[in-house]
Amino acid sequence: MNGIPLEQGLIVAGLLFALGAAGVLIRRDILFILLSLEIMINAAGLAFISAGAQWHQPDGQVMFVFILAVAAVEVAVGLALVLWLYHWFRTLDVDRASRMRG
């Protein structure tokens, strides 16, 4: 664990976050958007772990457990929304679900 410096961990976390964000922005399929969101969440988790390892504190890992819980909840709600989206619009394309325009 000591072999990996903080910078490298954060760089990987940043790359993962950027990948996830790009996925959220580019993809139109709501399932892939949710997947990309998971990647972003895990990027944040990785950043916490790296920081915890750097300063030898357990807090980073505690935070990761919380993040996992939040991610699980998010998936549950997100999948329910996906089901309803499909039910209403017969599609998974989020751009088609744009009825709340001003």
Added chain:
Amino acid sequence: MLNGLWLIPTLPFAGFLILAMAGARLPHRAVASIGVGSVGLSAALALLVGADYALRSPAGNAFTQPLWTWMTVGGFSPSISLTLDALSVVMILVVTIVSFFILLYSSEYMGEEDGYSRFFVWMNLFVGSMLMLVLADNLLVLYLGWEGVGLCSYLLIGFWYRDPANIRAANKAFIVTRVGDTALAIGLILLLLQLDTLSIREILTRAQAQWPRGSEAATWAALLLLGGAVGKSAQLPLQTWLPDAMAGPSPVSALIHAATMVTAGVYLIARTHGIFTLAPDVQLLVALIGAVTLLLASASALVQWDIKRVLAWSTISQIGYMFLALGVGAWSAAIFHFLTHAFFKALLFLGAGVVIAALADEHDLHRMGGLRRELPVTFWTFLAGAASLAALPLVTAGFYSKDLILNQAWGSSPGGPLLWAAGLGGAFLTGLYTFRMVFLAFFGESKTPVIRKPGTAITVSLVVFAIFSLISGFLQMPDLIAPVSVFSDFLSRSLPQAAAASGPRATEITLFLSALIVPVFGVAAAWWLYLRELGLPARIAQRPIGAALHRFLLAGWGFDSLYNTLFVRPFVSAARLNRNDFVDLVYGGLAWCSAQLSGRLVQTQSGMIRRYAVGVLLGTVVALGLTLFLKELP
């Protein structure tokens, strides 16, 4: 019994509330019994309270009943309290009794009108406000009643609101009296600032103590109060609204525009008489206004063809007599004339109402005639009222009150032969125009068929008023006939006594005889012109000078057109010029700009969730970048 004073104005107000909330759903009989009954109870109570006051005569000759404190603002705390002195006893008796019989008359007269309960709602509110006005302990409560009666006057002139002409008349009455009301409001503020109180009793004592006779403050205060009185009492130069106010139903004209509201100005001046004695110039002005108004109005009454307009001009002229009396310091004579005038003028308006209804809404004296045989009760009672108005000697109330005014106009200090002569000339004209109306309406040939005859309620009211307008004069008689002075003795508890003409006995007899003979000459002239030489008035009116004079008098000395050119037209053209409201353009522009901006911003609300995500992301990046950038700065 005096403690029941608060009930006197409260009963009509209660009637007003009940009728306002439930009147439209009640049958006519119930509406009439609430409307008439509440005022009748109030009249009975006023009689009891008045008798109690007269017998017990409370300390300081005034009984004050505080009800509650209206408000407390920075040391200024006017209370709602009622006060009863000799003057207000006379006022409440006249107001409640006259109102009761007029309402009784209306319960039959207005029977076939739409808005029967609306009529009683406003009439009850009027009676309540008028009682507040005359019972008020301080000027603020008086002003409350003052505005209340003004509002009811407006609402009742426009009672038949479907005709735009009636609405115009109502607006005119409201706006013209508002000129006077504004003067009165400024006067109240002046008194409050100068004397630090609005309580009438306090004002009079402090004014006596603080202001020297003829001082500037007293003059201004008296002038502003006079402004209010002139507006409400339709005196020169604000008299133009009253003839048009005849657009309302006849009972309204009888109650509001003859017997009670229009005499509120007389009451106001009598109530604040201490200020007027401190301002002798203004008091002389009161007398002059009265003298000029009474001549001008009785001349206009000579040529009117609408029976109610004759009576309206005659009201203006009779209030002119009251102002003349006030101006020469004959306070109790003014109130005495108010009393007799309330009876005989209410009677005349009610009689005119019967005539108008009998001839299917015919106001024109040209098309009346011969009603003596068709409507005998109306004729005899109308004759009693007309005799009292014309001041026919010895048997009528109007004779005694007018004689008292003429006598004191001659004898008291600001008075003199000139004011006396004006009053006497007015008495001649009064006899002439009154009996012109009687002869044209009731004598000669019948020209229009009678379709409606008065029933019990109307007849009772007419007869009661006829009795009052004959006998109420015996309360106060000149020494030459019988030394009766019940009325002025009673009023001397709250108003100072005027010096009667105390010259040699020959002068006294001359004054008395002239007041006795001149009205008879007026009536004789009317008889000669309108029964003997039938064509003569028409021939005079056909000559060029006669025609011009006729037009001039018919239009009320051209005041309406003068005010139209001076005030109404410039105002209307200014309003037309500013039709698009320049100031409003600025605010309209602001609203337009924000609407445009909002339209732009609405575009961002696309409903596309990924665009929102871009917004969130970009916002985060900018915020983070900004934090880092700011951290780098020294």
